Amino acid sequence: MSKIILLTALGLGTALSAQAGDLHGKVACKGVRDSANAVVYIVAVPGKTFTPPKEHAVVDQKNLVFIPHVLPVQVGTTVDFKNDDAVLHNVFSPDACCSRFNLGTWPQGQSRSYTFANECQATLLCKVHPEMEGFVVACPTPYYAVTKPDGSYEIKNVPDGQFTVKVWHPKLKGTQKAVKVAGNTEAGFEIAR
Amino acid sequence: MIRVPSQKPWSLVHSLALLALFLGLTTPASAFPIFARKYHTSCVTCHTVYPKLNPFGEAFRLNGYRMPQETEEQIKQRAVSLGSEAYKRVWPDAVWPNELPGNAPLAVNVKMASVYNSATDASGGKTVVHNDFQFPQEVNLFAAGTLGEHMSFMAELTHAEGPDGGSGTEIEHARLGFESLFGPEHAFNIRVGKFAPNLYAGFQEMWLMTDNGVDSLFNYNPVTFKGGPVNFADSAGIVSLPARVRGVEVYGVLNHRFFYTFGVSNKIGPGSGVSTNTFDASTSGTAGNFGANNHKDVYLRFDYKFGGMGLDGDTEGVTLPPENWREKSFRIGLLGLKGNGTGIDFTATDVNGAISAPDENPYHMQDTSYTRAGLFASWTYSDLNLFGVYLNGKDTLELRSADNLTLYSSEDRTYKAFFVQADYVIAPPFQVSLRYEKLSPGDTSVEPVKTMNINFTYLAAANLKFMLEYNKSDQAGANGFGTNKSINTVLRAAF
Numbered sequence: 001m002s003k004i005i006l007l008t009a010l011g012l013g014t015a016l017s018a019q020a021g022d023l024h025g026k027v028a029c030k031g032v033r034d035s036a037n038a039v040v041y042i043v044a045v046p047g048k049t050f051t052p053p054k055e056h057a058v059v060d061q062k063n064l065v066f067i068p069h070v071l072p073v074q075v076g077t078t079v080d081f082k083n084d085d086a087v088l089h090n091v092f093s094p095d096a097c098c099s100r101f102n103l104g105t106w107p108q109g110q111s112r113s114y115t116f117a118n119e120c121q122a123t124l125l126c127k128v129h130p131e132m133e134g135f136v137v138a139c140p141t142p143y144y145a146v147t148k149p150d151g152s153y154e155i156k157n158v159p160d161g162q163f164t165v166k167v168w169h170p171k172l173k174g175t176q177k178a179v180k181v182a183g184n185t186e187a188g189f190e191i192a193r
Numbered sequence: 194m195i196r197v198p199s200q201k202p203w204s205l206v207h208s209l210a211l212l213a214l215f216l217g218l219t220t221p222a223s224a225f226p227i228f229a230r231k232y233h234t235s236c237v238t239c240h241t242v243y244p245k246l247n248p249f250g251e252a253f254r255l256n257g258y259r260m261p262q263e264t265e266e267q268i269k270q271r272a273v274s275l276g277s278e279a280y281k282r283v284w285p286d287a288v289w290p291n292e293l294p295g296n297a298p299l300a301v302n303v304k305m306a307s308v309y310n311s312a313t314d315a316s317g318g319k320t321v322v323h324n325d326f327q328f329p330q331e332v333n334l335f336a337a338g339t340l341g342e343h344m345s346f347m348a349e350l351t352h353a354e355g356p357d358g359g360s361g362t363e364i365e366h367a368r369l370g371f372e373s374l375f376g377p378e379h380a381f382n383i384r385v386g387k388f389a390p391n392l393y394a395g396f397q398e399m400w401l402m403t404d405n406g407v408d409s410l411f412n413y414n415p416v417t418f419k420g421g422p423v424n425f426a427d428s429a430g431i432v433s434l435p436a437r438v439r440g441v442e443v444y445g446v447l448n449h450r451f452f453y454t455f456g457v458s459n460k461i462g463p464g465s466g467v468s469t470n471t472f473d474a475s476t477s478g479t480a481g482n483f484g485a486n487n488h489k490d491v492y493l494r495f496d497y498k499f500g501g502m503g504l505d506g507d508t509e510g511v512t513l514p515p516e517n518w519r520e521k522s523f524r525i526g527l528l529g530l531k532g533n534g535t536g537i538d539f540t541a542t543d544v545n546g547a548i549s550a551p552d553e554n555p556y557h558m559q560d561t562s563y564t565r566a567g568l569f570a571s572w573t574y575s576d577l578n579l580f581g582v583y584l585n586g587k588d589t590l591e592l593r594s595a596d597n598l599t600l601y602s603s604e605d606r607t608y609k610a611f612f613v614q615a616d617y618v619i620a621p622p623f624q625v626s627l628r629y630e631k632l633s634p635g636d637t638s639v640e641p642v643k644t645m646n647i648n649f650t651y652l653a654a655a656n657l658k659f660m661l662e663y664n665k666s667d668q669a670g671a672n673g674f675g676t677n678k679s680i681n682t683v684l685r686a687a688f
Contacts, residue, residue, distance in 0.1 A: 133274075
């Protein structure tokens with residue numbers, strides 16, 4: 001009988017530890033027009049490593065704008081940079097975390113790729129059009145999201161546990177805090193200059 | 194603003210005043226609806242009654258036309274990027290990024306004046322002008338704004354029309370500013386160009402609610418060689434304080450309340466456009482009194498403000514009422530200017546006009562050393578702002594032959610001037626001002642000039658004002674020019 005209870009308890013424990021929920025909430029961005037473009041991500045899940053996705057992410061260059069403006073990816077992800085404009089574009093980054101890559105110049109319809117091997121907040125610039133600016137945020141886990149203009153975010157299927165959650169923003173000082181995830185969990189942040 | 198004063202027909206002076214109408218008795222208007230558009234805010238955010246600044250407006254001005262602790266949310270007109278912010282990290286492999294204003298940063302001021310003037314000249318002759326419609330008296334085109342985080346600009350083009358239909362156009366301001374280049378924010382700023390120096394912060398016409406400026410400081414010639422002031426009139430030039438300068442100025446606010454400025458500028462002289470270095474009445478008063486010799490004026494000023502909003506807009510630890518013109522504060526400052534007018538020839542004058550040598554060529558005069566030292570104080574208590582300046586001037590004048598080869602004599606002159614002004618907000622649309630001025634010229638045989646200026650302003654809308662202003666100047670004594678009275682009815686709009 002005690003064996004059955006023990007097995008049942010172990011089974012329940014396993015089932016409970018495997019439970020996951022959504023981490024959601026709002027990031028209030030002070031001093032900027034709206035609260036969009038903040039990246040919220042879980043720094044690490046103890047005991048777990050994550051294989052980079054095979055699928056490539058895409059940043060488009062259209063109407064002289066990087067689309068999306070901020071793209072979070074998992075470390076190891078390859079990003080394809082498309083040119084959808086009738087003018088030449090270039091993509092380079094001044095950041096050391098991505099080896100200050102420079103992909104050269106290419107015409108409409110083509111794309112160039114870069115694999116973000118390290119955790120990085122990479123600024124994307126175009127030498128042909130200095131006003132263009134975009135960002136790729138390479139996160140160490142697959143648990144990340146970008147905020148909407150109202151600051152809301154949602155990270156799906158986060159395992160239960162205690163995690164450090166970081167917030168990064170292109171213009172504001174980032175922040176981090178410990179969040180205990182248990183099923184659907186809400187966590188709010190506030191960032192400013 | 195090319196100032197069209199109140200038609201003061203003081204004999205010879207009148208012609209000079211008329212010249213000034215067209216050529217530059219300049220009193221900048223300085224109401225910039227450009228910023229109302231940029232921030233979608235009212236003029237009264239910064240002005241008590243334009244162009245007079247409230248404490249917030251003064252902080253905005255000193256911050257290089259940026260709001261204190263400005264955030265992106267406050268700016269409703271998005272700037273045009275001339276380079277991504279991240280390009281700063283790429284420099285010098287790429288050009289430093291900057292911004293342009295989102296819309297053309299232009300604004301217009303229009304001023305209509307109906308002038309009544311009564312003047313008595315030295316011989317007792319009286320001239321009265323009734324209801325001269327100076328419509329428009331002047332129109333100002335402004336450009337002002339910021340260029341990225343550390344640059345600003347301001348320019349003003351003024352077109353003025355005189356009572357006889359003549360007109361003149363002038364660039365009154367054109368300057369670039371570089372703000373908070375290094376060190377603590379607000380501590381180190383530079384301005385280059387043609388501008389009203391911060392030496393006069395708070396009392397230059399650019400920042401006064403009245404139509405008339407403080408003539409005793411800026412618009413009279415306080416020193417003549419001997420016997421009297423032929424040009425002792427409402428006529429900028431010669432060696433009165435330069436209302437604006439062409440120069441380079443450093444200024445800043447430290448610890449929220451300490452203000453400093455020092456600058457180097459083209460020296461005081463008989464007026465721009467004078468290429469011969471010879472005083473010529475036809476060019477006096479043009480575009481400010483700038484000299485063209487190699488010497489430069491230096492000036493400096495130090496202020497401290499007690500109470501109220503910090504000079505950089507800081508409000509920490511200060512409780513301010515919602516009426517943004519009100520505070521309890523006291524600001525005091527010391528100011529000084531020093532220059533050398535060697536090489537700039539003026540026509541030596543006395544009460545009868547130019548002093549001539551036997552060959553009837555007028556003697557020349559050079560102001561080889563001049564200093565101006567003053568004290569500024571401004572006390573604000575709720576709806577009342579009482580402020581004034583005491584100024585002491587010292588000049589060394591050399592009398593030279595017409596061919597400039599012989600030095601006949603050298604004399605030191607000292608003059609004193611002061612004004613005190615009370616501005617009172619009855620209610621936001623209704624404001625009054627009372628000013629008293631006195632100038633005791635360097636020549637002790639010349640009686641002082643005393644001026645009274647009374648203003649009533651009705652701010653019909655934040656950008657539209659109606660002013661009724663009475664001005665009376667007296668100069669008693671044999672060398673005096675009698676009395677001048679004027680009543681100006683002014684309608685002024687900014688858009």
